[in-house]
Amino acid sequence: MVLNSGSLNRRIQIQRxxxxPDGYxxxxxxxxxxxxxxxxxxxDVSDAERLSAGAWDNxxxxxxxxxxxxxxxxxxxxxxxxxxGVTFEIDGIKEVPDNRGFLEITAQTDDIA
Incomplete structure (x- = not known):
């Protein structure tokens, strides 16, 4: 996998x-x-990769x-x-091993269209 600025072709928005207080x-x-x-x-993580990790869900x-x-x-x-328009919950963040110039965010959603 070659990473460079040209391969970053999607836009994401981080939310915090x-x-x-809810009054209760x-x-x-x-x-x-x-x-x-x-x-x-x-x-997207493949079904085979998820199955081999024992993490099969919807x-x-x-x-x-x-x-x-x-x-x-x-x-x-x-x-x-x-x-x-799809919201993802962040599971983890790590440096990409071969290049410290990038981070990998693993996230999941059940809002599958």
Whole structure:
């Protein structure tokens, strides 16, 4: 897999929650855009890969590659991302092994159209 700026051909938006009291002793999450929309590369995890990992369910698991900027490194597992109107919950973030210039975000959604 060759990574360069040209392979980042999708736009994603990171969202972060703000907790507000709900009046019953709990909190409601209000999701807001966090930072600008950023370019990413998208690759959906294959069914065979999910099955071999023993993680078979009704969710779409996707890996997004982004540049490892200061903003990219501030993204956390408690954030979420939106791509083409679909919201993904972030499972993990790691450096791409062969190039420290990129980060891989693994995310999943059950909003499969």
């Amino acid at each position: 929650a703000t907790q507000t 002793g709990g909190f409601d999450n209000e999701w807001n855009d966090f930072g600008p929309a950023i370019f990413a590369r998208r690759r 969710k779409l698991v996707t890996r997004f590659i982004i540049r490892a900027t200061a903003f990219g490194r501030s993204i956390a597992r408690y954030d979420r991302l939106v791509h083409e």
